[in-house]
Amino acid sequence: MKKLIGNAVVGQSGGPTAAINATLAGVIRGVKENLDGGCIETLYGMRNGVEGLMQELLIDLTAYFDCEEKLSLLEHTPAAALGSCRKKLPKLGEDDAFYESMIGIFKKYNIRYFFYIGGNDSMDTVAKLSAYTRTHSYEMVILGVPKTIDNDLVGTDHTPGFGSAAKYIAVTTQEIIRDCAVYRIPAVTIVEIMGRDAGWLTAASAIGRVVNGIEPDLVYLPERTFDMQSFFADVRAALEKHPNVVIAVSEGVRFADGHYVGEGTQTGAKDAFGHAYLAGTGKALELAVKAEIGCKVRSIELNLPQRCAAHIASATDLSESVATGRAAIKCAGEGVTRCMITAQRADAEEYKIEYLPKDVSEIANKIKFVNDEYINEKGNHVTDACCQYLLPLILGEANGFYENGLPKHLIFD
Amino acid sequence: MKKLIGNAVVGQSGGPTAAINATLAGVIRGVKENLDGGCIETLYGMRNGVEGLMQELLIDLTAYFDCEEKLSLLEHTPAAALGSCRKKLPKLGEDDAFYESMIGIFKKYNIRYFFYIGGNDSMDTVAKLSAYTRTHSYEMVILGVPKTIDNDLVGTDHTPGFGSAAKYIAVTTQEIIRDCAVYRIPAVTIVEIMGRDAGWLTAASAIGRVVNGIEPDLVYLPERTFDMQSFFADVRAALEKHPNVVIAVSEGVRFADGHYVGEGTQTGAKDAFGHAYLAGTGKALELAVKAEIGCKVRSIELNLPQRCAAHIASATDLSESVATGRAAIKCAGEGVTRCMITAQRADAEEYKIEYLPKDVSEIANKIKFVNDEYINEKGNHVTDACCQYLLPLILGEANGFYENGLPKHLIFD
Numbered sequence: 014m015k016k017l018i019g020n021a022v023v024g025q026s027g028g029p030t031a032a033i034n035a036t037l038a039g040v041i042r043g044v045k046e047n048l049d050g051g052c053i054e055t056l057y058g059m060r061n062g063v064e065g066l067m068q069e070l071l072i073d074l075t076a077y078f079d080c081e082e083k084l085s086l087l088e089h090t091p092a093a094a095l096g097s098c099r100k101k102l103p104k105l106g107e108d109d110a111f112y113e114s115m116i117g118i119f120k121k122y123n124i125r126y127f128f129y130i131g132g133n134d135s136m137d138t139v140a141k142l143s144a145y146t147r148t149h150s151y152e153m154v155i156l157g158v159p160k161t162i163d164n165d166l167v168g169t170d171h172t173p174g175f176g177s178a179a180k181y182i183a184v185t186t187q188e189i190i191r192d193c194a195v196y197r198i199p200a201v202t203i204v205e206i207m208g209r210d211a212g213w214l215t216a217a218s219a220i221g222r223v224v225n226g227i228e229p230d231l232v233y234l235p236e237r238t239f240d241m242q243s244f245f246a247d248v249r250a251a252l253e254k255h256p257n258v259v260i261a262v263s264e265g266v267r268f269a270d271g272h273y274v275g276e277g278t279q280t281g282a283k284d285a286f287g288h289a290y291l292a293g294t295g296k297a298l299e300l301a302v303k304a305e306i307g308c309k310v311r312s313i314e315l316n317l318p319q320r321c322a323a324h325i326a327s328a329t330d331l332s333e334s335v336a337t338g339r340a341a342i343k344c345a346g347e348g349v350t351r352c353m354i355t356a357q358r359a360d361a362e363e364y365k366i367e368y369l370p371k372d373v374s375e376i377a378n379k380i381k382f383v384n385d386e387y388i389n390e391k392g393n394h395v396t397d398a399c400c401q402y403l404l405p406l407i408l409g410e411a412n413g414f415y416e417n418g419l420p421k422h423l424i425f426d
Numbered sequence: 427m428k429k430l431i432g433n434a435v436v437g438q439s440g441g442p443t444a445a446i447n448a449t450l451a452g453v454i455r456g457v458k459e460n461l462d463g464g465c466i467e468t469l470y471g472m473r474n475g476v477e478g479l480m481q482e483l484l485i486d487l488t489a490y491f492d493c494e495e496k497l498s499l500l501e502h503t504p505a506a507a508l509g510s511c512r513k514k515l516p517k518l519g520e521d522d523a524f525y526e527s528m529i530g531i532f533k534k535y536n537i538r539y540f541f542y543i544g545g546n547d548s549m550d551t552v553a554k555l556s557a558y559t560r561t562h563s564y565e566m567v568i569l570g571v572p573k574t575i576d577n578d579l580v581g582t583d584h585t586p587g588f589g590s591a592a593k594y595i596a597v598t599t600q601e602i603i604r605d606c607a608v609y610r611i612p613a614v615t616i617v618e619i620m621g622r623d624a625g626w627l628t629a630a631s632a633i634g635r636v637v638n639g640i641e642p643d644l645v646y647l648p649e650r651t652f653d654m655q656s657f658f659a660d661v662r663a664a665l666e667k668h669p670n671v672v673i674a675v676s677e678g679v680r681f682a683d684g685h686y687v688g689e690g691t692q693t694g695a696k697d698a699f700g701h702a703y704l705a706g707t708g709k710a711l712e713l714a715v716k717a718e719i720g721c722k723v724r725s726i727e728l729n730l731p732q733r734c735a736a737h738i739a740s741a742t743d744l745s746e747s748v749a750t751g752r753a754a755i756k757c758a759g760e761g762v763t764r765c766m767i768t769a770q771r772a773d774a775e776e777y778k779i780e781y782l783p784k785d786v787s788e789i790a791n792k793i794k795f796v797n798d799e800y801i802n803e804k805g806n807h808v809t810d811a812c813c814q815y816l817l818p819l820i821l822g823e824a825n826g827f828y829e830n831g832l833p834k835h836l837i838f839d
Contacts, residue, residue, distance in 0.1 A: 092605045093608045187833060188504050225829065313730055420601070
């Protein structure tokens with residue numbers, strides 16, 4: 014294989030996370046450490062993903078990151094330092110002009126390497142660009158670098174960004190349980206957690222089970238049909254045991270007829286990928302419990318902080334996110350293309366991860382649901398095996414940098 | 427003055443905070459360090475405040491806290507380790523039997539010292555018990571030890587627990603602003619913050635102004651009448667400047683007619699002290715902006731985590747909370763009674779706090795509002811002076827103890 018020499022571009026896409034900048038830092042580190050074997054000359058960052066790329070909004074990252082301090086600060090900055098987008102590329106064959114103008118930009122900047130950090134929708138972008146360039150003559154390396162708090166990408170043990178969100182959820186759940194325990198009157202607290210299709214984040218609320226025995230009384234994932242009567246029975250049974258019942262529920266739980274539990278209180282809005290915008294599952298259940306059981310009830314939507322709370326990021330997640338970015342550069346140097354970097358967990362007692370590229374067309378637009386053996390028989394909690402799978406991902410506290418009591422973040426101009 | 431020798435009891439009351447256990451630890455430390463000059467023999471803890479006291483649910487804290495490790499762990503445990511209550515004592519003259527049975531319990535356990543850690547409602551308890559014992563023959567020392575995230579007690583510079591909640595709010599706001607900055611489409615994000623009457627917590631969202639210049643675009647406190655048309659004008663002006671508008675609003679903002687902004691979407695429930703239960707100010711404004719301006723809007727209710735997030739507690743707040751507990755024991759040893767321990771800020775360049783007792787009857791049932799000079803003329807933001815007042819309170823990160831990625835908390839049996 015002949016060595017492809019040229020410039021590279023990296024972008025961030027989809028929802029922000031506490032770790033996506035650590036992955037970007039890994040990509041930059043990889044280039045600076047020459048893991049590509051000298052194939053990459055200048056590394057550009059595209060502002061706001063492919064949207065900014067099409068407008069040639071590029072920043073020279075090789076020049077910008079001229080010291081360890083900036084890279085280290087980037088690793089502890091939440092959200093997406095380069096900006097993000099939710100742009101969906103045209104279907105192949107429907108708008109060749111779009112792809113040709115993108116390739117025109119690649120040619121103009123001599124870009125031969127394309128790295129795209131994102132989740133399911135971003136892998137759709139990587140897969141489409143991979144397919145287009147395969148059949149149209151511009152030789153380049155295209156790699157997807159995973160990132161999603163949802164942990165719902167197939168072919169990988171887990172995704173960068175998930176561990177930090179999971180840690181935020183696990184820590185916050187412990188604190189909420191502690192808060193709810195102070196009164197003696199019967200009360201139900203419903204914690205609504207992100208996860209449109211897969212229940213990984215909601216499952217993380219229960220990690221305490223294998224650490225200190227403190228966990229929500231009930232946990233409902235979208236992988237199981239939600240039944241209101243069974244739910245009321247579960248809540249009544251929990252209230253029999255102790256007065257302060259805490260329930261974790263995924264925003265994405267649905268009734269048997271396919272309707273979302275939160276549908277009654279939501280707007281019906283959809284995002285650019287046609288996903289329904291959900292909000293209000295916790296509120297809907299709060300009102301239902303109030304009407305049916307009549308005790309004190311409240312709902313808490315963890316909302317944005319669960320994806321951007323860098324101050325309680327998982328040290329394991331951040332270091333793995335950096336490693337994933339580095340692995341992408343190494344693979345690129347080896348000529349690997351049209352792949353996503355995956356994490357493979359060694360089948361050993363000690364937790365260990367290896368990074369392997371896999372064909373991105375086998376990954377995009379699929380969803381990895383929570384394994385059957387991770388959900389209990391009644392469908393109202395997770396199993397020990399689930400907690401054991403999750404635990405290594407939240408280990409370590411990634412204490413960032415502070416200035417006058419507030420976190421320091423890296424912000425481009 | 428003759429020295430009063432006997433046992434002591436301490437309780438926690440009202441809403442949980444990340445620092446109320448640090449104050450309890452300070453009370454215990456004070457006794458162990460003999461700051462009372464040997465007046466106190468055994469220190470009891472009442473479970474669930476005066477409710478548990480009336481049922482003689484007492485725990486021997488002198489015996490339980492036999493090592494530094496336990497005290498240190500208690501200091502980093504959120505909520506109220508002894509449990510809390512929202513019990514309102516009978517009006518004086520209306521139910522002497524209640525007070526007599528409480529005094530009966532004091533006599534039974536030879537309790538001569540009563541410490542009650544709490545906020546406004548708890549100081550009402552302290553004031554009533556002070557008044558009752560003044561006119562009925564049982565000699566004892568009664569002291570209020572402040573705690574409230576709301577910072578709304580008069581006569582004191584600030585309250586233990588506030589600094590940690592303020593830090594959580596300031597840090598989370600910075601992270602939310604970072605998160606919201608990733609897209610380029612116009613979007614309004616409304617962050618609803620606790621504070622029924624006073625806007626101190628909401629003001630804390632803006633501390634970044636004097637640290638790194640990052641703050642919400644608009645800040646609305648309950649100290650100013652909320653006008654929907656001015657609000658829309660403010661939002662439109664903010665959207666002219668940049669696409670990602672972040673707004674902090676107190677749950678307690680009201681219209682000129684006295685109705686809460688969130689009233690439309692709330693339950694009308696009241697707590698035991700007759701305070702309206704508020705929820706939904708952010709949601710109400712979200713719907714209003716969506717209808718009026720039509721851009722992407724979302725609301726985030728910070729909810730319980732803002733009062734129990736010990737993982738991002740302010741080191742200054744925790745150490746001052748301990749100091750307040752210690753000061754209570756010192757005052758008790760000096761025979762000070764019917765007072766609350768206050769914090770007085772030295773009028774000097776360097777931030778310094780002195781602890782002084784003040785007559786609790788002058789404090790209970792009053793509200794300290796945000797100073798006029800801390801709110802801008804338009805009533806849609808805070809001033810630099812406000813941020814300068816708040817900044818010292820959030821300094822330092824009180825990193826707690828972790829075990830397998832999760833915080834360690836002290837839990838009595």
